[in-house]
Amino acid sequence: MSEIIPLQVEIDALIQYAKSMGAEVKYVSPSEIIVSQFVSLKCRYGCRGYGKRFSCPPYAPTPEETRSILAEYQHAVMVRFRERDGFEGYAPPPGDPQTTAAWVHRSMLALERHAFLAGYYKAFSFSAHPCSVCAQCILKDGGTLCRFRDQVRPSMEASGIDVYATAKKLGWRIQTLAYMPDGRSTCDAAHTHTLLLIE
Numbered sequence: 001m002s003e004i005i006p007l008q009v010e011i012d013a014l015i016q017y018a019k020s021m022g023a024e025v026k027y028v029s030p031s032e033i034i035v036s037q038f039v040s041l042k043c044r045y046g047c048r049g050y051g052k053r054f055s056c057p058p059y060a061p062t063p064e065e066t067r068s069i070l071a072e073y074q075h076a077v078m079v080r081f082r083e084r085d086g087f088e089g090y091a092p093p094p095g096d097p098q099t100t101a102a103w104v105h106r107s108m109l110a111l112e113r114h115a116f117l118a119g120y121y122k123a124f125s126f127s128a129h130p131c132s133v134c135a136q137c138i139l140k141d142g143g144t145l146c147r148f149r150d151q152v153r154p155s156m157e158a159s160g161i162d163v164y165a166t167a168k169k170l171g172w173r174i175q176t177l178a179y180m181p182d183g184r185s186t187c188d189a190a191h192t193h194t195l196l197l198i199e
Helices: 007-020 037-046 063-071 100-117 163-169
Strands: 023-028 075-083 124-126 190-198
Touching: 007 023, 007 075, 007 100, 007 190, 037 063, 075 100, 075 163, 100 124, 100 190, 163 190
Parallel strands: none
Antiparallel strands: 023 075, 075 190, 124 190
16 A cells, blocks of 8 residues: 555545535534434434445444444545535436435445545544445345445445434524425525545
């Protein structure tokens, strides 16, 4: 492995890389990330995807595990993707899935790899939404082992992170979404929040 790139240089590079994907980035200390038990209840009793993907509970880290993981890191960046008719300024290659979940997931893997190759071998990303690597998770067919473990990442909320409280703490405006009968959202643009741990 080559010499480690200075942290601030790498964070600046990650910010620019994320911007090229149509995202915003803010530095956050892992100690400022809010983990709450109630978030797991929302997954267990409020989400139709519970237990259907390896990135979701009960397979994702528990809040207790997430707190322990965060304690092993001193640096992190929160990445915010904005969606309005796709990601602005970032056109996906022909033939690639264009769903929000797929693009957020691939973008976070790319940012994680960027940090890893810069010498931060502990870099790890938390994505958003249920995993979109496979059209149908092998769990549905009774499988017990993910086919793409190198690509699957848990979402922040699946791991007990209070995304709303953490985003607000960083100064981002965030609100719950509701949809009208015609499918349009009640707000101008939806945002997806993710996290990259760097050490």
